[in-house]
Every structure is written in structure tokens, then in C-alpha cells.
Amino acid sequence: MSGHGASAAETELPPLTAGPHRKRIGLISIVACFGGFLFGYDTGVSSGAEGPMSEELGLTLLQTGIVISSLVFAAAVGAFIGGRLSDAIGRRKTILVLSIMFFTGVLFVVFAPGFAMVVTGRTILGLAVGGASTVVPVYLAELAPFEIRGSITGRNEMAIVAGQFAAFTVNAILNATLGHVDGLWRVMFGICAIPAVCLFVGMLRMPESPRWLVDKGRMDEALAVLKTVRSNERALAEYGQVERVAEEEKASASGRPNLGQIMSNRWLRRIVLVGIGVAVTQQLTGINTIMYYGPRVLEQSGFTESGALRAATLFGLAAVVGGIFALRNMDRLDRRKTFFIGLFLTTTCHVLVGLSGILIPADSPAKPYVVMVLVTLFVLSMQSFLNIAVWVWLAEIFPLSIRGTAIGISVFFGWTVNGILALFVPTLLGALGTNTFFLFAVIGVIMLGFLWHEVPETRGRSLEALEEDLTSGEIYRSLPRRLPFAGFLWDRK
Structure with a gap:
């Protein structure tokens, strides 16, 4: 349980029991x-397909960049649309739609x-990737x-890094x-149709x-669904809590909040911004x-092209190793603690990579x-504690x-920043080399302050208890005082 203690909402639920519902x-x-x-x-x-693809299709460097980044920017849009679609038609139906989009994009x-046509396919795939990143x-x-x-939800991120590692492999x-076969890049992309x-x-x-x-x-x-994934006693108790919170929410608001209503409510506005x-x-x-x-960073450090590609598989x-460690600890460590440990370690790795380039x-x-080794430690730290x-x-x-x-809104902004970095980091690496990592380190220090002051704890709390504390503002009372310049975003009483 969380170090902050469980509320009545958690303590009144019957304990988890073993049985077919756990396997379900x-x-x-x-x-x-x-x-x-x-x-x-x-x-x-x-990472391995873009070279042969560009050569076969006669793409310019700009066109290659558009092919790669089209997925990332489409994912930003897909995250937002996918989130809203899942609220409208359901999580399960949205995932089914996304699976069809994955298959269509591959074709x-x-x-x-x-x-x-490649850009069209990558855009469809990007919309599906963004949707999956929010809905799953x-x-x-x-x-x-x-x-x-934590461990159940975290399996999705574990699947993401497993997919990346599978792609590299x-x-x-x-x-x-x-390697001598023409059109091999099409096979690389085509394997994605199976999952x-x-x-x-x-x-x-x-x-x-x-x-x-x-x-x-x-x-x-x-x-009926709860009874398939909980014991009968636990299902009835949990259903009662979910029903009560849903009724209270509907009684206090007229229908589902739109974006304007979300941003006009200080507690909803605050948590969306956080x-x-x-x-x-x-x-x-x-x-x-x-x-x-990653291979580009290694090449600039002195690896040959082939050596950099082999070494990058370590990332x-x-x-994957970090993901396994994270899943084992996801329900043992508070979310805030893992955030701070992860961001401190990644910022330290950034400083060390930058210093190695100088010294x-x-x-x-x-x-x-x-x-x-330092970049591998960065990836390990990121996956073990933060991602x-x-x-x-x-x-x-x-x-x-x-x-x-x-x-969807939150991940939209995350994917947008991802796309901007994907566009400009090659230029930064070309101009600054490993000094680029000092920029990431400075940002890391700033974001440590943000996490400390603004991110509430969620581990060991039911979703309904979290919702009640959030909508009343109670969830923020245990946080440190806000940053002086944050007052224009929300009032704190």
C-alpha cells in the first residue's frame, strides 16, 4: 500500500483472492x-528499414525525414482522437478499431x-500508435x-519496449x-501485420x-464483467463504489464535461495541466x-557504422531488462518516488555523457x-524507474x-514534443555532439522541481478514491507548496 495510507474506500473492499478471475x-x-x-x-x-527503403524508392533526405516523422506527428493526433473515441464508444471497441488501422497501415x-503511399501508410500507423498509447x-x-x-497497467509499456527490441532483432x-534480397524493408514492415x-x-x-x-x-x-475478474464478494463491493462515485459525479455536473468546462474547473484544469x-x-x-x-550518437563517439548498429541493440x-525490474517494483514503490529516482538517474547520465565528450x-x-555504457545506463534507468x-x-x-x-490531451503534447525532438536532435548532434546531453540535463533539473511540487501520489488507491480526492482538491493538500510562478495556472487555497 502507499506510504500515504489507504482511505476508507480501499479498506472497506474485501481482499484479493486467488482463482480463475486472477488468470482472467x-x-x-x-x-x-x-x-x-x-x-x-x-x-x-x-531504424533498420529506412535506409533500404530510401534507396529503392529514390527518396531524398527530406522525404526520408518526412516518412519517419509522419508516424510521430500522426501519433500525437491519434492520442487525442483515440482518447475521446474511447470515451464515446468504449475502450474495447476503440482497440478493435486501432487493430484494423495497424493492419491497414502495414498494407x-x-x-x-x-x-x-508510404507516408499515407505511416500516417495511418501513427494514428493507431497514438491511440494505443492512450487507450490500452x-x-x-x-x-x-x-x-x-501498477504491474498490470505497466505491462503495456513492457510490451512497447519488447516490440522495439523485436524490431531491432x-x-x-x-x-x-x-540482406541481398530486394525489397527486404517491405518484409520488415510486413511482419507487423501478425500481431x-x-x-x-x-x-x-x-x-x-x-x-x-x-x-x-x-x-x-x-x-457481470466485474464478476469475471474479481471474486463475487469483491465484485459486488467494488461495483457499489464505482456506481456511487459515478452518481455523485453526474449529480454535480450536467453531462460529460467538454474541453471548455474542464479548463474552467480549477481542479480538473490543474490535473490536466499536470x-x-x-x-x-x-x-x-x-x-x-x-x-x-542511438547509432548516430555512437558513430560520433568513434564507432564504425556497423559497430554502432550492433552496439545499439544493447539499448x-x-x-527490456529495466522494464522487467520496473514491473516487479511498480506496486511496491510510490509513483512519486520512482519519478524522482528515475529523473535523477537520467539527468546524472546526461551530465556524464556530456563530460565524457569533453574530458x-x-x-x-x-x-x-x-x-x-553511459547511454545504456541512461536507457536502463529510464525504463526501470520512469517510463x-x-x-x-x-x-x-x-x-x-x-x-x-x-x-489523450496529455499524450498529444508528449507526442508533439517527441516529434519536435525527432526533427531537431540530429541537427543538435551535428552542431554540438555529446554536448547536446547537457541541454537534456538542464531540462531534467527543472522538471525535478515540477514533479516534486505538482504530481500527486496514486499508488495503493482505488480509482474511485482518487477521483473523490481529486475533485475536492484534497489530493493536493499533501503536496509541497506550489512554485511561485505557477499561480497564473491555478489558485491554491
Whole structure:
């Protein structure tokens, strides 16, 4: 349980018990996490496919950049649309729609005769990736009991890094065995169709989120779903809490809040802005630029091109190892604590990478290996303490009536920052080399202050208890005093 203690909402629930319902939760998480795997594979596969693709299609450097970044910017839009769509039609139906989009996007890319069709396919894939990044964590968080919500929801981020590592590995194997075959990049992209089919077929047999069903007034269906993933006694007690909070929320507001109403309510406005800040903080560590341009960093440090590609697989491996560590601790450590540890470690790694570029002579044979180890430690720190915790926190902090929309808004800004970094980091690396990491370190120090002052704790709390404390403002009372310049965003009493 959280170090802040459980409220009556948690203590009055019967304890978790073993049984078929626990296995059912595990199966649901495996099926839904195919969405995360697709997210990871589609963002990672371009690292090995873009070179042969550009050569075969005769793409210019600008066109290649558009192909790569089109997925990222489309993901920002997909995150926002996916969140709102899941609030409207349900989490399960939205994931089914996303699986079809994943498959369709793959077909466009694999059979593309030229630039325009590749960009179209990558845009469709980007919309699906963005949607999956918001809807899958919310779906898992709303189905999981609060005691193990962190580890269940965190499996999606684990699936993302597994997908990225799978993409790196598939690219390396195909290049080593079939590198002489024309159009090999189409095979690299085409493999993504397999998990897309698995996601669609699997989700046909999965239940809808019981909390979404309650929000829509479909009470009998919600209770029936809860009884498949909880013991009978626990299902009835939890259903009562969800129903009570939903009724209180509807009694205090007229219908589902729109964006204007969200921003006019100081508590909703505040938590949405904090959610944006958390999503942007994750991207400003530079983690995705390392996953996109890691070989470029290693080449600048002294590796050959082939050596850099081989060494960069360590980043994917470190992400998987860190993800396993994070899942084991997600329900043992408070979210705030993992945020602070993770951001402190990643900022330290940034400083050390920058110093290595200054202090180690350029012709030193040790320099590339020192940079490789430090960047690998950065990825390991990021995945062990920050990445999974961020996605879990975003999936559980927002009230039910705005959960999909609010996480969509937050992740939209995160993906937008991701896209901006993807565009400009190569230029920064070309101009500043490893000194670029000092910029990430400065940002990290600033964001540590933001996390300390503005991010509420969520571990060990039911979603309904969190919602009650959030809408009353009680959740902020245990936080340190706000930053002096933050007063224009919200009032604090």
C-alpha cells in the first residue's frame, strides 16, 4: 500500500483472492498488450528499414525525414482522437478499431510504389500508435484491482519496449540472412501485420471496461464483467463504489464535461495541466531520440557504422531488462518516488555523457565504449524507474468522465514534443555532439522541481478514491507548496 495510507474506500473492499478471475485479468492484459507491442515495433522498425527503403524508392533526405516523422506527428493526433473515441464508444471497441488501422497501415507501406503511399501508410500507423498509447493503459487500469494496478497497467509499456527490441532483432537477422534480397524493408514492415491480427481476434473475446459501462449507465453489464475478474464478494463491493462515485459525479455536473468546462474547473484544469507536464517530462529526457538516433550518437563517439548498429541493440536489451525490474517494483514503490529516482538517474547520465565528450580525447579508443555504457545506463534507468511509472500514473489519475479525453490531451503534447525532438536532435548532434546531453540535463533539473511540487501520489488507491480526492482538491493538500510562478495556472487555497 502507499506510504500515504489507504482511505476508507480501499479498506472497506474485501481482499484479493486467488482463482480463475486472477488468470482472467492476466489473459486480458496479454491480449490488450499486443497494442503496446505494435506501438513498439512500428516505432523501432524504421531504424533498420529506412535506409533500404530510401534507396529503392529514390527518396531524398527530406522525404526520408518526412516518412519517419509522419508516424510521430500522426501519433500525437491519434492520442487525442483515440482518447475521446474511447470515451464515446468504449475502450474495447476503440482497440478493435486501432487493430484494423495497424493492419491497414502495414498494407499501405508494404505495397507502396512510392513516397506518397508510404507516408499515407505511416500516417495511418501513427494514428493507431497514438491511440494505443492512450487507450490500452486506461483499459487495463480500469479492469485491474488497485492492489496490482501498477504491474498490470505497466505491462503495456513492457510490451512497447519488447516490440522495439523485436524490431531491432528482426532487422538485424533479416539483414544478416537476406540482406541481398530486394525489397527486404517491405518484409520488415510486413511482419507487423501478425500481431495486428492477434490483437483484433483476441479483443473480440475480451470484455469492455466495467467503469466505462457504469459511466454509460449499463450497470448490469458492468457487474457481470466485474464478476469475471474479481471474486463475487469483491465484485459486488467494488461495483457499489464505482456506481456511487459515478452518481455523485453526474449529480454535480450536467453531462460529460467538454474541453471548455474542464479548463474552467480549477481542479480538473490543474490535473490536466499536470498530466501534460508529466507526459512532456518523459519525452524531454530524450529517451525516444536515443531509440531513434542511438547509432548516430555512437558513430560520433568513434564507432564504425556497423559497430554502432550492433552496439545499439544493447539499448533495446537494457529497455527490456529495466522494464522487467520496473514491473516487479511498480506496486511496491510510490509513483512519486520512482519519478524522482528515475529523473535523477537520467539527468546524472546526461551530465556524464556530456563530460565524457569533453574530458576524453577524441582519438581515445576507450571513448566510444564509455559513451555506449553511459547511454545504456541512461536507457536502463529510464525504463526501470520512469517510463512505466509515467504511463501507469497517466492511466489512473484522471476522473472517469474525462479519463480518455484527459490522457489523450496529455499524450498529444508528449507526442508533439517527441516529434519536435525527432526533427531537431540530429541537427543538435551535428552542431554540438555529446554536448547536446547537457541541454537534456538542464531540462531534467527543472522538471525535478515540477514533479516534486505538482504530481500527486496514486499508488495503493482505488480509482474511485482518487477521483473523490481529486475533485475536492484534497489530493493536493499533501503536496509541497506550489512554485511561485505557477499561480497564473491555478489558485491554491
